[in-house]
Amino acid sequence: MEKKIKNNNYLLPLLLLSLFFQFPLSDNTSHPHHFHKHFVFIHGSCHGAWSWFKLLPLLQSSGHRVTALDLAASGIDHRNPDSIRSISQYFQPLTDFMSALPQHQKVILVGHSLGGLAVAKAMEEFPTRISAAVFVTATMPGPALNISTIYGKDLTLATLLMRPVPLFTEKDMSDVLKLSERNYGSVKRVFVMSGMDLVSNKEFQRWMIENNSPDRVVEMEGSDHMVMMSKPFQLCAHLQLLAQYYP
Numbered sequence: 001m002e003k004k005i006k007n008n009n010y011l012l013p014l015l016l017l018s019l020f021f022q023f024p025l026s027d028n029t030s031h032p033h034h035f036h037k038h039f040v041f042i043h044g045s046c047h048g049a050w051s052w053f054k055l056l057p058l059l060q061s062s063g064h065r066v067t068a069l070d071l072a073a074s075g076i077d078h079r080n081p082d083s084i085r086s087i088s089q090y091f092q093p094l095t096d097f098m099s100a101l102p103q104h105q106k107v108i109l110v111g112h113s114l115g116g117l118a119v120a121k122a123m124e125e126f127p128t129r130i131s132a133a134v135f136v137t138a139t140m141p142g143p144a145l146n147i148s149t150i151y152g153k154d155l156t157l158a159t160l161l162m163r164p165v166p167l168f169t170e171k172d173m174s175d176v177l178k179l180s181e182r183n184y185g186s187v188k189r190v191f192v193m194s195g196m197d198l199v200s201n202k203e204f205q206r207w208m209i210e211n212n213s214p215d216r217v218v219e220m221e222g223s224d225h226m227v228m229m230s231k232p233f234q235l236c237a238h239l240q241l242l243a244q245y246y247p
């Protein structure tokens with residue numbers, strides 16, 4: 001019995017070491033497995049890159065490259081939210097990231113909740129750099145489903161929008177989120193439904209899916225709005241599958 005416990009003591013440091021040394025290998029250019037992707041995560045309102053802390057090491061340890069961004073005045077970006085003047089400025093960290101991507105590189109964008117708006121905007125602006133966009137119980141506007149219509153349907157969303165940056169007006173959002181079939185529509189799109197989401201309930205998620213059909217719908221059972229916290233293993237498994245579907 002005692003020997004067993006001793007043996008186990010070696011396992012954790014070994015596992016941690018192996019995870020640590022795997023990180024540099026996860027780079028697309030150096031790894032032999034073509035299905036290894038670069039995932040870029042966009043948090044929801046009032047959150048930050050930290051909200052993905054459970055999911056990231058799981059995905060990383062399976063060889064994928066992961067980046068979690070803080071949108072403006074979020075997470076460890078200590079700018080005062082009141083200093084953010086428009087939704088474009090709020091999205092700027094993602095815009096900067098996408099602009100800086102090396103020519104040949106593509107990413108899988110994953111947005112949670114209101115992060116879906118940033119993902120939608122990036123799809124319109126950088127359609128050829130995104131192999132798939134994953135909306136994790138996220139707001140998913142489209143060419144035929146504008147923000148005003150979504151805004152009118154979901155009051156919870158409306159109140160959430162008011163919190164991080166009070167200056168996001170409907171007009172500002174409509175202007176920035178003009179989405180076309182040609183750009184936005186050309187990017188593969190996946191919606192991850194969360195069964196027990198109380199912030200954006202199942203009915204609302206279904207309504208968005210019906211009015212702006214994605215290429216694929218993944219349904220997760222027993223997860224709340226914070227899917228990446230409540231079901232990190234399940235979500236990781238789905239993302240790993242998606243990495244194989246969308247080269």
Ligand SMILES: *[C@@H]1O[C@H](CO)[C@@H](O)[C@H](O)[C@H]1NC(C)=O
Pocket residue numbers: 144146147148149174
């Ligand atoms: C949003 O879509 C609705 C329904 O298609 C339309 O009536 C409305 O004018 C649109 N609003 C904007 C700002 O484009």
